[in-house]
Amino acid sequence: MNNLQACIFDMDGVLVSTEKYHFLAWKELAESLGFTIDEVFNEQLKGVSRAVCIDLILQHGGIDVSADEKQHLSDKKNTKYLKYISTISRNDVLPGVVSLLEELRKHGIKTAVGSASKNAPFLLEKLELTTFFDVLVDGTQISQPKPHPEVFLKGAEKMAVQPQNCIVFEDAQSGVQAAKSAGMYCVGIGNPAILSEADMCVNGVYEISYLDLAIL
Ligand code: B16
Ligand code: MG
Numbered sequence: 412m413n414n415l416q417a418c419i420f421d422m423d424g425v426l427v428s429t430e431k432y433h434f435l436a437w438k439e440l441a442e443s444l445g446f447t448i449d450e451v452f453n454e455q456l457k458g459v460s461r462a463v464c465i466d467l468i469l470q471h472g473g474i475d476v477s478a479d480e481k482q483h484l485s486d487k488k489n490t491k492y493l494k495y496i497s498t499i500s501r502n503d504v505l506p507g508v509v510s511l512l513e514e515l516r517k518h519g520i521k522t523a524v525g526s527a528s529k530n531a532p533f534l535l536e537k538l539e540l541t542t543f544f545d546v547l548v549d550g551t552q553i554s555q556p557k558p559h560p561e562v563f564l565k566g567a568e569k570m571a572v573q574p575q576n577c578i579v580f581e582d583a584q585s586g587v588q589a590a591k592s593a594g595m596y597c598v599g600i601g602n603p604a605i606l607s608e609a610d611m612c613v614n615g616v617y618e619i620s621y622l623d624l625a626i627l
């Protein structure tokens with residue numbers, strides 16, 4: 412990339428470690444239905460919408476339910492999830508996030524959140540991160556879930572920058588695929604074996620500074 416103008420951050424798993432709570436809430440729901448899910452299966456749930464998650468889980472358990480029941484089950488999962496995140500505060504923002512956001516702003520780089528979560532505005536408020544971003548695209552604003560690039564393309568459009576001038580930070584396989592389909596540079600956060608399509612991989616945002624990004 413030759414002209415960095417904007418950074419787009421996934422939320423769950425990049426700004427805050429909420430993936431474990433999504434997993435616990437889905438696991439409890441699966442167990443109430445008589446089966447379980449493990450961390451390996453959970454990789455498929457990362458980055459994808461609640462509606463896709465419930466379909467994948469019911470398929471995994473070999474369970475077929477009506478559309479109404481499906482809605483009820485996914486609402487139940489969200490209630491459990493909201494309980495888990497009820498005590499989250501600014502102390503839960505992952506290391507390096509605030510300092511990188513401050514550095515980016517200082518250098519005139521625009522910032523966005525690109526998340527599949529419908530809880531994103533609520534969570535960003537709790538984390539006291541809302542004002543650090545120029546743009547927010549969340550699960551209520553998109554019609555096609557990751558790995559479709561819609562969430563990131565919409566973020567770039569709202570910031571009025573071209574996709575090739577954006578860097579995406581992502582922890583999910585589906586999110587990395589979405590960023591690459593959008594034509595953006597992608598920094599994977601997590602296991603390089605899982606995020607093999609990312610342009611580079613780090614353990615967390617704390618490993619990245621503005622200068623690292625400016626020379627890409
Ligand atoms: P909600 P991200 C995603 O957020 C999560 O990775 C995924 O596990 C979750 O199912 C999805 O949001 C929907 O979340 O149920 O809160 O609307 O990683 O794209 O920020
Ligand atoms: Mg994520």
